[in-house]
Amino acid sequence: xxxxxxxxxxxxxxxxxxxxxxxxxxxxxxxxxxxxxxxxxxxxxxxxxxxxxxxxxxxxxxxxxxxxxxxxxxxxxxxxxxxxxxxxxxxxxxxxxxxxxxxxxxxxxxxxxxxxxxxxxxxxxxxxxxxxxxxxxxxxxxxxxxxxxxxxxxxxxxxxxxxxxxxxxxxxxxxxxxxxxxxxxxxxxxxxxxxxxx
Amino acid sequence: xxxxxxxxxxxxxxxxxxxxxxxxxxxxxxxxxxxxxxxxxxxxxxxxxxxxxxxxxxxxxxxxxxxxxxxxxxxxxxxxxxxxxxxxxxxxxxxxxxxxxxxxxxxxxxxxxxxxxxxxxxxxxxxxxxxxxxxxxxxxxxxxxx
Numbered sequence: 001x002x003x004x005x006x007x008x009x010x011x012x013x014x015x016x017x018x019x020x021x022x023x024x025x026x027x028x029x030x031x032x033x034x035x036x037x038x039x040x041x042x043x044x045x046x047x048x049x050x051x052x053x054x055x056x057x058x059x060x061x062x063x064x065x066x067x068x069x070x071x072x073x074x075x076x077x078x079x080x081x082x083x084x085x086x087x088x089x090x091x092x093x094x095x096x097x098x099x100x101x102x103x104x105x106x107x108x109x110x111x112x113x114x115x116x117x118x119x120x121x122x123x124x125x126x127x128x129x130x131x132x133x134x135x136x137x138x139x140x141x142x143x144x145x146x147x148x149x150x151x152x153x154x155x156x157x158x159x160x161x162x163x164x165x166x167x168x169x170x171x172x173x174x175x176x177x178x179x180x181x182x183x184x185x186x187x188x189x190x191x192x193x194x195x196x197x198x
Numbered sequence: 199x200x201x202x203x204x205x206x207x208x209x210x211x212x213x214x215x216x217x218x219x220x221x222x223x224x225x226x227x228x229x230x231x232x233x234x235x236x237x238x239x240x241x242x243x244x245x246x247x248x249x250x251x252x253x254x255x256x257x258x259x260x261x262x263x264x265x266x267x268x269x270x271x272x273x274x275x276x277x278x279x280x281x282x283x284x285x286x287x288x289x290x291x292x293x294x295x296x297x298x299x300x301x302x303x304x305x306x307x308x309x310x311x312x313x314x315x316x317x318x319x320x321x322x323x324x325x326x327x328x329x330x331x332x333x334x335x336x337x338x339x340x341x342x343x344x
Binding site: 034038069072073074076077078079081082084087088098119120165166 | 210252257258259260261262282283285288289291292293295298
């Protein structure tokens with residue numbers, strides 16, 4: 001079973017991996033985006049870590065809900081409301097239970113990922129974060145490692161796609177050949193989850 | 199973020215609908231607010247607030263500036279929120295989905311930013327309610343330029 005401390009460790013590990021990979025995320029965001037994804041995610045997750053350290057929420061649901069709220073407030077780009085909504089919706093789905101099972105985490109995240117699709121009006125294949133999130137959540141039924149692997153493969157699979165959402169969609173065919181930065185950061189979140197689950 | 203009102207008195211029975219303009223750019227939001235207020239003319243009072251860019255003056259969307267702007271223009275008759283691109287749209291949608299972040303009656307209006315802002319402020323200046331203000335702004339989609 002996973003308690004609030006596990007979720008705090010997940011958010012902290014996510015912040016650390018985003019910090020390490022921030023330059024790469026920004027590089028990926030240069031040809032097809034506005035070259036701020038790394039910095040935006042860094043700002044958002046730094047705020048999340050500061051918040052969970054200052055007032056650690058008592059339940060898994062509360063950690064994710066509060067983290068989502070921080071992301072919406074502090075990111076400044078589209079990834080803020082998208083990741084923020086995902087975590088908030090997942091947190092609400094987990095309710096007030098002091099501990100949750102991996103399966104409950106999976107269904108909570110599935111609800112969060114659905115909410116991302118609704119908010120952005122997007123689906124897998126549009127070259128967005130959903131291309132990593134959807135396979136990641138599906139593979140969570142097997143293991144945390146499988147989820148991290150599936151999300152990473154999902155991110156890599158965005159390279160040949162043509163973007164249909166966001167700023168990259170204005171580029172049409174010129175968006176082909178670049179890995180989607182949002183799918184890449186989504187894979188990092190699953191990598192952080194697999195890391196803390198070890 | 200800044201809030202201003204057109205001068206004069208409200209034309210309708212109740213308080214006026216507020217208008218919030220959310221852009222990726224502070225100067226864009228400010229200028230569109232000035233334009234809309236200027237074209238609304240005198241005689242009515244419409245609280246209009248610009249929430250453009252990030253708090254440090256950069257390009258982007260700030261949930262903090264948006265919630266502040268919405269509270270500033272809320273007179274109890276609802277708030278029409280107009281947005282420009284990407285994260286502005288998503289942030290306002292996410293804030294509305296939160297339930298308690300924006301004032302009750304705050305609504306994201308699907309409208310072209312500049313034309314919609316003018317239509318919203320002009321309509322709100324007549325004392326119209328939120329439905330009419332939102333409808334007027336949305337109708338600006340139908341104005342063809344060629």
